[in-house]
Amino acid sequence: MAYRYGNRYQIKLLPQSIEDCIASDDPVRAYDAFAEALDFRELGITLDSHKIGNSEYYPKAMLKLLVYGYSYGIRSSRKLERACHHNLSFIWLTSSLKPDHKTIAEYRRKNKEALAQVLRQCAKICIKLNLIEGNTLFVDGTKIRANASIKNTWTKEKAQKALKHIDERISDLLTQCDVIDEAEQGSLVTMDKELKDQKTLKSKIKGILQELKEEESFNTTDPDCTRIKKGKNFYGGFNFQSTVDNKKGLILSTDVVNEANDVNQFASQINKANQILGKKCKTAVADSGYASTDELEKIDKQEIKVIVPSKRQASKKELSLFAKERFTYDLKNDYYICPKGHKLIPYRLNKENNRVYKITDKKICLSCPHYGVCTKSPTGRTISRLLKEEVRQKLEAQYEEPSSQEIYKLRKQKVELPFGHIKYNLKFDSFLLRGLKGVKAEASIISTCFDLVRMITLLGVPALVKELNTC
Incomplete structure (x- = not known):
């Protein structure tokens, strides 16, 4: 069988242009059209070809370079510089511009606030293209390492x-x-x-x-990061929050916070997403890590259906014979009745500002045949009740509804899929920039990359380019 040989010295009558080297359905064309569709004035980047002083690289070309590079796991400024010399799609995207690594790093550093707004405009484009409807939103968080060693974290x-x-x-x-x-x-x-x-x-x-x-802790390399526990070890990192729309699984908004858990994030993340939508969503869903009655109530008061399991519901453990839920609460007279028919009356407020109910006479508990099972305390049985217990019970009942269970089953495939793509396919397991402004910029870029990949999958490159050109 004969072989086909190439000849790099072959002279052509009409030399090829870079444009001829990129197919019409190449994904790089979608990234180019997306950057062209962005409103740079709204981002906070001034486009003025008549600026006085030394010339600089075109801001749109630099943004295209960053977004396209992040989409293929190329984040290092040195690797991006190399790609501009050797990768044909990068050469086409930047129109043969070849910025050095210092220029790329400086552009990223100087435009943190602008880069943090890229996802917002991407989401608005998705809303225009009817890819985001904003009826059901899923919220979740993941931990990403900071560009700072845990050795520099002080307690x-x-x-x-x-x-x-x-x-x-x-x-x-x-x-x-x-x-x-x-x-x-x-x-x-x-x-x-x-x-x-x-x-x-x-x-x-x-x-x-x-x-x-x-x-609680302070890192001298990146003061904004927090100490995060993984197994028995600790590392410096951030909490990457993401809000995903149900329709096509596109990321609507992201945020990065320096809190080690999600318990205080539910209301703020849903409100940010609603601000981008320009309306209130109908349903908000999250896992038990967000189960704070105060936070969930903020969204429930907006007449948005909240589907978040409590810690008890998430554990799916059967109630013990003498669990708090086995006791009967008299709302009118404000006391509990134990399974044996004895009263527990209000006693005090604990550290969490919850009301504590105590048996009227400790001798009742000490002489009870169930003493040692119901309680081992020498002062008798006590029960803690939230000041907003009725709200908690309402939200737990709402989660148990069959319609809520059907929606909650979609949570993993909707909100955890983007994290899987970002962390494992794009190897985005640590931030390059430092400080909250820097990590929010990177979170915005990497989330935009996920949305663009989904848009290409859903519409195809030619159709997406056509739609973006009309935005």
């Missing part, structure tokens, strides 16, 4: 221990200085230098302790 205990060690070292150095001075042997220069270094370190750690007055 109060670590700082106080370091201060104690430094004080001991300073005391030891002063003693050695006195000995050297008396003996007139050795050099005080080395001692003075180390003593100065120790005092500088002590001053730095005192500054860290000052920062720790309001925070």
